[in-house]
Amino acid sequence: MNTVPQAAPAPIATRPTMIEFRDVHKYYGDYHALRGINATIKAGEFFSLLGPSGCGKTTLLRTIAGFEDISSGAVLIDGKHMADVPANVRPTNMVFQSYAIFPHLTVEQNVGFGLRREGGTTAEKAKRVEEALEMVGLKGYGKRAAHALSGGQRQRVALARALILKPKVLLLDEPLSALDKKMREQMQVELIRLQRQVGITFILVTHDQEEALVMSDRIAVMFEGQIAQLADPETLYRRPNSRQVANFIGVMNFLPARVLTEAAGRIAIDVQGLGQTEIDATQAPGVITGGETSVGFRPETLTMLYEGQTTTERETPGTIEEVVYYGDMTYYDVRLDGVDSPVRISMRNVFGRPVLDIGTRTRVAWSAGALVLFR
Amino acid sequence: MKGQGLRLYAILYLVFLYAPIVLLPIFAFNDATIISFPLRGFTTKWFAALAELPTLHQALKNSLIIAVSSSVLATTLGIFASRASTRYEFPGKGGLMGLIMLPLVLPEVIVAMSLLMVLLGIGVDLAIWTVILGHTLICTPFAIAILSAAFQSLDKSLEEAAYDLGESKLSTFRLITLPLVMPGIISSLLISFTISLDEFIIAFFLAGSEPTLPVYIYSQLRFPKQIPAIMALGTILVALSVLLLTIAEYFRRRGLKKTGAKDTGGFL
Numbered sequence: 001m002n003t004v005p006q007a008a009p010a011p012i013a014t015r016p017t018m019i020e021f022r023d024v025h026k027y028y029g030d031y032h033a034l035r036g037i038n039a040t041i042k043a044g045e046f047f048s049l050l051g052p053s054g055c056g057k058t059t060l061l062r063t064i065a066g067f068e069d070i071s072s073g074a075v076l077i078d079g080k081h082m083a084d085v086p087a088n089v090r091p092t093n094m095v096f097q098s099y100a101i102f103p104h105l106t107v108e109q110n111v112g113f114g115l116r117r118e119g120g121t122t123a124e125k126a127k128r129v130e131e132a133l134e135m136v137g138l139k140g141y142g143k144r145a146a147h148a149l150s151g152g153q154r155q156r157v158a159l160a161r162a163l164i165l166k167p168k169v170l171l172l173d174e175p176l177s178a179l180d181k182k183m184r185e186q187m188q189v190e191l192i193r194l195q196r197q198v199g200i201t202f203i204l205v206t207h208d209q210e211e212a213l214v215m216s217d218r219i220a221v222m223f224e225g226q227i228a229q230l231a232d233p234e235t236l237y238r239r240p241n242s243r244q245v246a247n248f249i250g251v252m253n254f255l256p257a258r259v260l261t262e263a264a265g266r267i268a269i270d271v272q273g274l275g276q277t278e279i280d281a282t283q284a285p286g287v288i289t290g291g292e293t294s295v296g297f298r299p300e301t302l303t304m305l306y307e308g309q310t311t312t313e314r315e316t317p318g319t320i321e322e323v324v325y326y327g328d329m330t331y332y333d334v335r336l337d338g339v340d341s342p343v344r345i346s347m348r349n350v351f352g353r354p355v356l357d358i359g360t361r362t363r364v365a366w367s368a369g370a371l372v373l374f375r
Numbered sequence: 376m377k378g379q380g381l382r383l384y385a386i387l388y389l390v391f392l393y394a395p396i397v398l399l400p401i402f403a404f405n406d407a408t409i410i411s412f413p414l415r416g417f418t419t420k421w422f423a424a425l426a427e428l429p430t431l432h433q434a435l436k437n438s439l440i441i442a443v444s445s446s447v448l449a450t451t452l453g454i455f456a457s458r459a460s461t462r463y464e465f466p467g468k469g470g471l472m473g474l475i476m477l478p479l480v481l482p483e484v485i486v487a488m489s490l491l492m493v494l495l496g497i498g499v500d501l502a503i504w505t506v507i508l509g510h511t512l513i514c515t516p517f518a519i520a521i522l523s524a525a526f527q528s529l530d531k532s533l534e535e536a537a538y539d540l541g542e543s544k545l546s547t548f549r550l551i552t553l554p555l556v557m558p559g560i561i562s563s564l565l566i567s568f569t570i571s572l573d574e575f576i577i578a579f580f581l582a583g584s585e586p587t588l589p590v591y592i593y594s595q596l597r598f599p600k601q602i603p604a605i606m607a608l609g610t611i612l613v614a615l616s617v618l619l620l621t622i623a624e625y626f627r628r629r630g631l632k633k634t635g636a637k638d639t640g641g642f643l
Contacts, residue, residue, distance in 0.1 A: 067535055088538050100536035104554050114540035165540065 012217055012232075015042040017079070018169060018201045019064060024073035026059055026225075033059050034070070035225040041203065041218075043168075046195050048204045048212040051222035052248070060222070061171050061205045066090045078168055093162035094171040097178070099154045101146045101161075107133070108142035110157055114165045132160040135194070152183050159191075163198060170195075172204045176211060188214050209249045213237065221245050241286035243296070243374050252296045253343040259293060259375065269373060271295050273339035274316055277368040284373035293375040299346040301370035304332060304362050306353065311365040320360045330355050334364060396613060403606040410602055421607040428604070434591035437503055438572055441587060445510035446567035452511070453518030453563055454556075460519075461526040472519075479516040486513065487580040494581070501583030509577035514567035521566060525559025558630045565623050569616070 019041040026034035034056050041047045049057035062068040063075055066087030075082045077091060093114070102110050112129040120128075133139055136156035141149075146157060155175060162170055172191075176184045192215055195202045206212050212219045213233040220230045229241045240246035243254065260268040265281045274295075305311060321342045322333035330349055333342040345364065349355065356362065402410050406418040425431060459465075460472050478486060490509050499505065529552065537547040553560075578587040586594065592608070595601040 065539060067539075087535075088541050088543065092539075094536070094539050096532040096536060098530055098532050100530060100532040102533060102537070102551060113537065117541045161536075161540070 012042050012045055015044060017041070018043040018045070018077065019203070020074075020076040021060075022074040022076070024060070024063065024075060025071045026056075026063065026068065027071045033225050034063075037073070037225075037227060039220060039227060039230055041201060043201055044199050046192070046202045046204070046215055046217045048206055048216040048219045049222060050206055050209060050212040050219050050248075053207060055222040056225040057205045057207075057222050058173055061094075061173055061203060064090075064169065064203065065092055065094050065171050091168040092171055093165055093167040093169075094173065095155075095158045095162050095175045097174045099158040099175075099178075101149070101154050101157055103147040105146055106142065107138065107144045107146055107149070107157055110146050111142075111160045111164055113161060118165075128164055132164040135163070135197070136160045137190075151179055152187065155179065155187060159194065163194075163200070166198075167200065169201045169203060172202060174205055174207070176206075177208070184211070191215060213249070221248060223248075235285075237298075239283070239285045239372060240296070242289075243294070246296050246372065246374070251299050251344055251346075253299065253302075254294045254296050254374075255339060255343070257293050257295045257373065259373075267373065269295065271371075273318075273336035274314070274366065277314065277371075279368050279371055279373060283369075283371055284375065286374055288375050293373070296372045296374060297343075297366065297370050299331065299344045301366065302343070302345040303365040304334070304345055304347055304356070305365055313365045313367040315363045315365045317361065317363050320356055320358055320362055323355060323358055325355060332356065334362060336364065399606055399613060400610045402603060403610040405603070408600050408603060410606070421603045422611075424604045425607055425611075430586075431591060431608070434586050434588050437506075437582070437585050438588040440503060441506050441510060441578070442568045442571040444507045445514055445571045446564045448507070448511040449514035449518045449567045450522070450560060450563045452515050453522045454560070456515075456519050457522035457526045458552075461523055462531070475519060476516045478513050479520075483513065483574075483576045487577040490577070491580045501581055501585075503582075503585050505581045505583070506578050506585075506587065509581050510567075510571040510574060513574070513577065514570050517566050517570060518563040521563045522556065522559050525556040525562075529555055558627050561623060561626060565619070 017040045021037045021039045024034050024037040025032070037060060049060055051057045059068055063070050064077070064082075066082065066085065082090065102113065105113070108126075108129055111132050112125055115125045115128065118125075129142065130139070133142060136159050138153065138156050138160065141153070146154070149157065158175070175191075176187050179187060188211060191202070191204075204212070204215060213236075216233055218230065218232050219236055220227045221236065222228065223244055229236060229245045231239075236245065236249055240249060240252070243252075246252040246254075255272050255274065257269050257271040260270055260276070262268070262281075266278055267281060267284060268276065268278050270276045303311070303313075305315065316336050318334040318336040318339075320332050321335050322331075324331040328349060330347050332345045332347065334345055335342040401414070403421055404417055404419065405414045406416040406420075407414075456472070456475060460468060487509065490505075490512075494501065494505055533551055533555070534547050537551045538544065542550060573589055574587075575589040575593065579590050579593075582590060592605055595605055
């Protein structure tokens with residue numbers, strides 16, 4: 001493994017642009033699959049397109065690869081318009097959801113497939129194949145028949161085959177969805193390591209929010225052919241700009257709220273059950289849609305206080321309605337006094353403190369800084 | 376006993392199916408002109424007699440030329456049609472494919488008659504190539520049925536992957552698509568070859584003065600003393616068919632093993 005300490009990569013914002021979408025639209029007949037995509041992806045970035053199935057994330061990825069034409073707008077790779085550039089000459093390579101390993105060829109022939117068109121001697125090509133296999137941890141597998149490999153190994157062959165051509169951009173279409181949980185988590189870590197090692201822009205399509213959070217520098221959350229929010233994982237998780245995004249990424253509690261006053265970057269609100277409090281304007285990242293106003297907060301931002309425990313935060317009384325035990329964690333659904341529906345609280349299980357029963361009266365500590373305002 | 380009736384049915388069915396074919400070699404080696412039991416003794420003279428029938432040789436040659444040509448033509452056309460129908464959407468696709476597949480259910484005698492009328496109408500002389508034309512017409516639906524299944528089971532992203540890795544559309548077809556649908560192509564060639572080889576009606580209508588093997592055999596049945604020789608000919612054809620199918624099955628299984636695909640049963 002490569003153990004040479006690496007300098008911290010330059011911040012995303014200062015890096016040169018690798019991919020640019022300019023008002024990209026795509027129609028399939030009457031169906032409007034992409035509805036005005038505007039985004040830039042930076043060089044060397046690990047970028048994810050996240051969304052439910054049918055949101056257009058795979059279509060968007062395929063417009064980069066050149067497998068889909070766009071109806072209007074422009075896709076630029078490294079500053080060049082891609083309108084008339086077919087997929088086989090674009091500086092991108094793809095890892096397919098099904099891996100698309102050529103079943104009639106050996107591992108070696110699969111990995112070296114893209115080298116057919118390149119110059120160089122047979123020995124040089126063999127060396128490059130060997131290096132690529134070593135990079136993905138499949139040294140010595142070259143002579144095997146590709147169809148005899150396990151799912152994880154196929155995945156690695158697909159990676160080696162795509163990376164051997166040193167593309168400017170590697171496109172990954174739900175590459176981990178066919179693997180079991182353990183294997184998936186292992187491959188997530190390996191993909192991150194690989195991306196740092198080769199320094200290529202990776203663009204990942206996934207419907208798994210956890211996968212996107214773990215792996216990405218930035219994530220574009222897509223719904224119905226549009227990017228709903230584009231941000232780094234922490235911002236997405238802590239400051240989602242809509243209820244839809246908040247619901248898609250992790251668990252979010254919502255309580256009805258009312259805006260009282262708004263001045264000098266501070267917003268005074270009245271929240272059902274929690275009462276009056278004041279938040280910073282940055283805690284309302286979304287645009288005002290005119291819908292029902294509510295505040296959201298993550299389960300882990302609440303703490304249940306046990307008998308006699310005091311807090312410097314605000315506290316609200318409530319009753320436990322449901323208990324779900326997960327081993328390291330316990331989820332409690334607590335109905336706060338004066339609130340219509342219960343909120344979910346996640347508590348790390350601590351040795352010596354018993355899991356509480358349904359029906360127990362409790363006090364919940366919370367702080368205004370963890371709230372997000374949607375309106 | 377449970378299942379006894381079914382077993383009897385299966386046995387009777389197989390006897391009905393194969394007993395006549397088993398009779399072929401028995402009478403082919405029987406030393407008598409009359410086809411009846413008891414057998415008279417062993418001889419190979421009927422096989423020797425085959426060697427001295429120049430019209431038979433001509434008919435066999437015609438049949439082989441026709442069968443090879445029409446199976447290659449039908450399979451080639453089948454590749455184009457199946458590829459188009461499984462990969463692309465275009466207006467009128469359903470109707471078009473239906474029309475191509477129609478000869479599968481159309482009575483052959485009608486196809487043969489209408490072809491004959493058209494060919495005579497435009498003043499074409501009947502010859503081997505007119506039979507090839509007719510056989511290609513009836514073999515193509517079978518080729519498409521087999522090849523569509525092969526193209527259908529081909530993962531589209533395999534072709535995209537090759538294209539993505541820098542190959543042209545044509546070289547992708549040659550390097551990826553063709554090898555992976557090869558078992559289907561071989562099946563299609565074999566089925567078309569077999570259909571063409573024993574097809575009678577179209578060959579009878581369109582052959583003119585160039586009879587094919589089935590037409591020749593039919594014409595010889597009028598002469599009782601020729602029948603044992605026809606039996607010998609039939610024996611050779613059965614042996615060749617079995618050999619051909621065995622070879623094809625061997626290659627099919629080898630192909631499956633090489634690509635690790637699941638065996639979904641033989642090609643027939």
